[in-house]
Amino acid sequence: MQVILSGLHGDACEVSIAEDLAVYFHVRNVSMIRQGMDDNPWALIEVADSYERVWNVCNQLRGVFHRGKKLHLYIPLHQEDVFHEFHELEAHHRINFR
Secondary structure: OEEEEEOOOOOOOHHHHHHHHOOOOOEEEEEEEOOOOOOOOEEEEEEOOOHHHHHHHHHHHOOOEEOOEEOEEEOOOOOHHHHHHHOOOOOOOOOOOO
8 A cells, every 4th residue: 555745855765764654554665756846755655554554644644743844644546455445446437427
């Protein structure tokens, strides 16, 4: 399962994020995204936790400040393991509202 973390400083690195979040998640991998935002990167975090656990931790940490910047944690919606675990529709299913 993936989690997006934003509100980081430019000196944030994969190792420090993995170590700091190990208290909350079973972190598999961290990828830093710095495309054009050297001073405001974000991280894509792969975790080996249940959706409920990830949801609770994201809510617990949402809005926490780190070195003067507010952290934001998001669970991307289009993930196969999340979608199939909690929805009966296929990921490509379309709903037409009238």
